Every structure is written in structure tokens, then in C-alpha cells.
Amino acid sequence: MSVDNNLDDLYREIILEHYHDPHGRHEIHDADIRNEGKNPLCGDELALEIKLSNGEVEDIAVRCQGCAISVASGSMLTDAVKGKSLEEVKSISTKIKGMLKGEALPEDFDPEDLEALQGIRQFPVRIKCALLAWATLENGIKDYEAGKKETLNNITITSTEE
Amino acid sequence: MNAVALDIQKIRQDFPILHQEVHGYPLVYLDSAATSQKPKSVIEALSRYYLETNANVHRGIHTLSELATSQFEATRSHVAHFIGGVANEEVIYTRGTTESINLVAQAWGDLNIQTGDRIVITEMEHHANFVPWLRLAKRKNAEIVYIPITGDGLLDLAEAEKLITPNTKLVAFTHMSNVLGTINPVGALTELAHKQGALVMVDGAQSVPHLQVDVHELDVDFYAFSAHKMLGPTGVGILYGKQQHLEAMEPYQTGGEMIHMVSFTDVSWADLPWKFEAGTPNIGDVVAFKSALDYLDEISMESIRQHEIEITQYAMDSLKATGVITIYGPEDVSLRGGAVSFVVDGVHSHDLSTILDTQGVAIRAGHHCAQPLHSRLGVNSTSRASFYIYNTLDEVDRLVDAILQARRYFVRG
Numbered sequence: 243m244s245v246d247n248n249l250d251d252l253y254r255e256i257i258l259e260h261y262h263d264p265h266g267r268h269e270i271h272d273a274d275i276r277n278e279g280k281n282p283l284c285g286d287e288l289a290l291e292i293k294l295s296n297g298e299v300e301d302i303a304v305r306c307q308g309c310a311i312s313v314a315s316g317s318m319l320t321d322a323v324k325g326k327s328l329e330e331v332k333s334i335s336t337k338i339k340g341m342l343k344g345e346a347l348p349e350d351f352d353p354e355d356l357e358a359l360q361g362i363r364q365f366p367v368r369i370k371c372a373l374l375a376w377a378t379l380e381n382g383i384k385d386y387e388a389g390k391k392e393t394l395n396n397i398t399i400t401s402t403e404e
Numbered sequence: 405m406n407a408v409a410l411d412i413q414k415i416r417q418d419f420p421i422l423h424q425e426v427h428g429y430p431l432v433y434l435d436s437a438a439t440s441q442k443p444k445s446v447i448e449a450l451s452r453y454y455l456e457t458n459a460n461v462h463r464g465i466h467t468l469s470e471l472a473t474s475q476f477e478a479t480r481s482h483v484a485h486f487i488g489g490v491a492n493e494e495v496i497y498t499r500g501t502t503e504s505i506n507l508v509a510q511a512w513g514d515l516n517i518q519t520g521d522r523i524v525i526t527e528m529e530h531h532a533n534f535v536p537w538l539r540l541a542k543r544k545n546a547e548i549v550y551i552p553i554t555g556d557g558l559l560d561l562a563e564a565e566k567l568i569t570p571n572t573k574l575v576a577f578t579h580m581s582n583v584l585g586t587i588n589p590v591g592a593l594t595e596l597a598h599k600q601g602a603l604v605m606v607d608g609a610q611s612v613p614h615l616q617v618d619v620h621e622l623d624v625d626f627y628a629f630s631a632h633k634m635l636g637p638t639g640v641g642i643l644y645g646k647q648q649h650l651e652a653m654e655p656y657q658t659g660g661e662m663i664h665m666v667s668f669t670d671v672s673w674a675d676l677p678w679k680f681e682a683g684t685p686n687i688g689d690v691v692a693f694k695s696a697l698d699y700l701d702e703i704s705m706e707s708i709r710q711h712e713i714e715i716t717q718y719a720m721d722s723l724k725a726t727g728v729i730t731i732y733g734p735e736d737v738s739l740r741g742g743a744v745s746f747v748v749d750g751v752h753s754h755d756l757s758t759i760l761d762t763q764g765v766a767i768r769a770g771h772h773c774a775q776p777l778h779s780r781l782g783v784n785s786t787s788r789a790s791f792y793i794y795n796t797l798d799e800v801d802r803l804v805d806a807i808l809q810a811r812r813y814f815v816r817g
């Protein structure tokens with residue numbers, strides 16, 4: 243019995259590399275944005291922290307307890323957004339979420355490793371695994387932007403559950 | 405009746421759904437704890453009902469209505485007999501175990517739980533026997549406490565005795581855990597509860613399909629189960645309740661079918677069991693459920709239990725022999741049923757079930773509607789293989805092979 247070809251699309255080598263050695267698993271104690279995401283259906287949990295400097299992502303950490311897809315997606319996310327402004331981060335997130343749902347990426351956008359997540363489309367039940375990190379990121383930014391009016395460095399811990 | 409070995413190949417002939425390929429491999433269905441497959445006789449009974457008998461029950465004075473009513477009530481008599489020979493008045497139709505428990509939480513709980521009362525449940529409950537009690541406790545300002553599990557997945561009876569205090573009004577627990585497989589000592593727990601004047605609600609969703617259950621002998625006050633886990637259709641559940649309790653309870657829902665008399669100013673309830681069956685029930689599925697009970701009677705619950713002990717032992721031995729799998733729940737198969745939850749070192753349960761699926765092996769991954777139990781076990785999720793009358797030892801081999809494939813895929817070097 244050999245493992246299906248489809249599986250090699252889902253678990254591309256690059257995904258397994260990120261899974262086995264995820265990037266950005268450290269802790270950021272003075273983070274400006276903090277959020278926790280949870281996938282109540284499968285129990286996957288993810289903590290995300292961002293340190294901003296001049297409106298750009300100076301440091302980002304993602305610690306995920308979950309399957310290969312959610313861990314790899316979170317690890318790739320840290321690579322993709324570092325050094326970017328929050329506007330750029332939001333735009334990247336929109337594009338990646340679109341890609342996961344089957345939309346084409348703009349010609350001028352290089353998703354780098356994230357391109358490997360495209361194989362997930364053949365496994366609809368697993369798309370939410372890849373989305374967890376991005377949803378947690380977007381909610382974290384939203385809370386940060388909502389809270390910013392009142393106090394700078396407002397730290398919000400919320401969950402994407404429900 | 406004595407246990408005779410099941411003729412599994414003959415049984416498999418009765419389940420058309422099993423004879424298909426998934427992703428190019430013969431299907432291995434190991435998710436019967438979620439829902440069982442249905443024999444041809446049940447599927448045919450359902451279609452026969454709609455082809456020949458369909459009419460509303462307890463209403464028309466015409467032939468089809470009388471036929472439908474008698475078939476609908478024949479299932480009730482059969483259920484009453486199946487769980488130990490209770491009265492028909494004590495067998496209430498619901499949508500499933502979940503609704504049966506919610507019915508008790510509302511119709512009994514609202515009247516009988518007061519501020520400061522205690523509800524005792526366990527750490528191993530399915531959300532269906534957890535959330536309704538948590539909600540009731542919050543609504544009534546009552547206290548809810550949990551009987552802990554031991555390291556090998558049994559209920560800690562010494563702790564149970566301490567937790568079941570004189571102010572305890574209800575003890576609710578599962579007969580068989582859908583995660584750990586543990587078969588709980590219903591009789592002993594019921595005695596502890598009754599000694600303190602508390603009633604007992606048992607979640608039988610996983611036990612009635614697999615064990616001979618006699619609710620009289622167990623002396624429980626309420627017992628709930630679902631047809632769909634025992635060869636029957638979805639959308640039918642049973643609540644057994646002792647007549648004296650059901651009599652004293654208020655209705656759960658009101659409307660047609662459940663009233664005796666209604667005037668512009670007053671209403672009186674129908675007799676048991678119809679007092680708890682408002683509206684047009686799920687007649688077709690109830691009628692077809694009888695064929696599932698016939699099927700189980702025919703092969704006998706003793707033989708089913710015998711087969712499941714054998715296959716569970718074989719599965720636990722095979723999984724353990726890999727050296728990379730942690731199994732949860734009791735080691736002793738005489739204390740457990742055929743739901744086996746495990747974690748494969750280095751492979752997340754979600755990834756495992758995707759990989760197994762591409763090889764035609766259907767298992768369940770996640771928290772199996774038992775989040776508190778999983779946090780108690782210290783894991784986010786587990787994989788679960790569960791067995792029933794149509795599963796073979798060869799299928800266990802297919803499971804183990806597929807797990808080892810998955811591990812080679814994920815754990816390299």
C-alpha cells in the first residue's frame with residue numbers, strides 16, 4: 243500500500259519542514275498585539291504576538307498546538323509579515339485567505355513558502371486548519387486598532403472561538 | 405441465550421454501504437461510536453413505511469393512520485422489552501440522547517433543583533450529559549461537582565462516595581465512555597445516589613448498542629440512548645424514566661398530540677408517554693427502528709459483546725505492539741467497550757485521520773464532544789477507532805498498517 247499522491251500535495255516537503263521546525267516560536271514579552279486563536283472543532287490552539295516599531299512588524303511570534311497544517315501555516319505567517327506595515331500585513335492576509343479558498347493570487351505577489359498551502363484545497367475539511375493563524379492575526383490587528391484610540395500599547399487577548 | 409460467535413462475513417452482507425471503495429481502497433469503517441451503519445432490513449423498513457403506510461399517528465380514524473399508529477407503538481413495546489421489560493408508559497420518544505437528557509434537565513430539573521442543591525456528574529461526560537447540567541446549575545444557583553477519573557480511566561468510586569452528599573439531588577453519568585471506552589459501575593453508583601436520596605440519570609448512548617442493558621436491574625431513574633448508534637435511523641432517541649418521576653414532571657414541550665383537553669382557559673396533559681411527545685413525531689424513523697431491534701435480537705447482545713471483546717483486545721494489542729501509540733482508558737477489556745482512543749507519537753490526530761482516509765480507513769479525530777475530559781487527559785485531541793458487529797480483525801490490521809504508513813510519512817530520520 244502506498245500513500246496517495248494527493249497527500250504529497252497536502253503535505254508538501256516545505257510544509258513538513260515548517261511543522262518539524264516552526265519559525266517564531268519564541269515569546270514576546272512587550273508585544274503590542276496579542277491574540278489567541280482556537281479551533282473549537284478540533285482543539286487546535288494558537289498564540290500570536292507582534293511587536294511593532296514605527297508601524298511595522300518588528301518581531302512576531304506564533305506558538306501553535308495543532309496539526310501539521312495549522313503549525314506550518316503559522317510558521318510561514320511569521321516569515322511573511324515580518325518587516326511589513328499593518329496595512330501590508332492585512333493585504334497579505336486577505337490574499338492568502340483568498341488563495342486557500344481557491345482564488346488566484348495577483349501576478350505581482352510572491353507568496354514564497356505559503357504557495358505550498360495551495361494543495362489544501364483538495365482537502366476542504368482541512369482549510370480551516372490553515373486559516374487559524376490568519377484569523378488570529380486579523381482579529382488581533384482589529385482589536386489593536388480598535389483599542390488604539392484610547393490607549394497606546396493596548397493589549398487585547400481574545401479568542402476566535404465563536 | 406448463550407453467546408455464539410458472530411458470522412461477520414454473513415453480517416457484512418446485510419450492510420450494503422460497507423462494500424464500496426474510498427480513494428481506491430475498500431472502506432474500513434471504524435467510526436460506529438459516532439453513528440453505526442444500517443442493515444438493509446432497516447433501510448427497507450423505512451422505505452416500506454413511506455411506500456405503503458405513511459399517515460399521521462393518534463389522529464385519523466382511517467386505515468393508514470391506524471396502521472401507522474400501531475407500527476409506531478409496536479416499536480415502543482419492543483424498546484420497553486429490549487431494555488429489561490419496562491412499561492410502555494416509561495418509554496418516551498425523542499430526537500436522540502441529547503434531547504432525552506435536555507428533557508430531564510428541563511422538565512425534571514426545573515421543578516427539583518433549587519439554590520444550594522448539588523448535581524454530581526463525572527469528568528468523562530460527553531457534552532450531551534455535561535452542558536445541560538452545567539446550564540441548569542447556573543440557572544438555579546446550584547452546585548455542580550465532577551467525579552474524577554483514575555489514571556487508568558475508571559471513575560474514582562471512593563471520591564464518588566465523598567462527592568455524593570445529602571444535598572445531592574441528581575447523579576448523572578455515562579454508562580460507557582465514548583472516549584475511554586470505560587464501562588461504569590451503574591449499580592454501585594446508583595446505590596450511592598439513592599442512599600442520599602438523589603436520582604440517577606444515565607447516558608446510555610454508547611452502552612445500549614453494545615451491552616445487554618436491564619434498567620430495572622440497574623434501578624436507575626432515567627436512561628437515555630439514540631437509535632442511530634444501534635443500527636437504527638438518525639433522529640430517534642429514547643428516554644426511559646420511572647413512571648413515578650415522569651408522572652410528577654411537567655411537559656417538556658407543549659402543543660398538539662400531548663394534551664388531554666384544551667379549553668380557552670385551561671388544559672390538561674395527555675397520559676404517559678404522550679405527555680412528553682408534542683407535535684407530529686418522527687414516525688417513519690421510529691417504525692424503521694424496530695427492524696434494528698429485531699436485527700440485534702436475532703444476533704443477540706451476548707454475542708455482540710463477545711465479538712467486541714475479541715476485536716477490542718486484538719486492536720489494543722496491535723496498537724500497543726507498534727511501540728509508538730498511547731492508548732487511553734482501561735487496559736482490561738472486560739471493563740471497557742470497543743471505542744479505543746489513542747495518540748500516535750509524532751502525528752497529530754487530524755493529520756492521522758486525513759492520511760487514513762486516503763487509504764479508505766474512517767476513524768474520528770478531535771475531542772469527541774468531550775473537551776473537559778481531554779483537558780483532564782492533558783491532550784488537545786485524540787484519534788478514535790470504534791468497532792461494531794461488522795468489523796473484522798483484518799480491518800484492525802488495515803488500521804495499524806495505515807497508522808504506520810502515516811508515521812513514516814511524518815517522522816523521518
Ligand SMILES: Cc1ncc(COP(=O)(O)O)c(C=O)c1O
Nearest residue numbers: 500501502530532582607609630
Ligand atoms: C456518550 C454519548 N452521549 C451522548 C451522545 C449524543 O448522542 P446524540 O448525538 O445521538 O444525541 C453521544 C454520541 O454522540 C455519546 O457518545
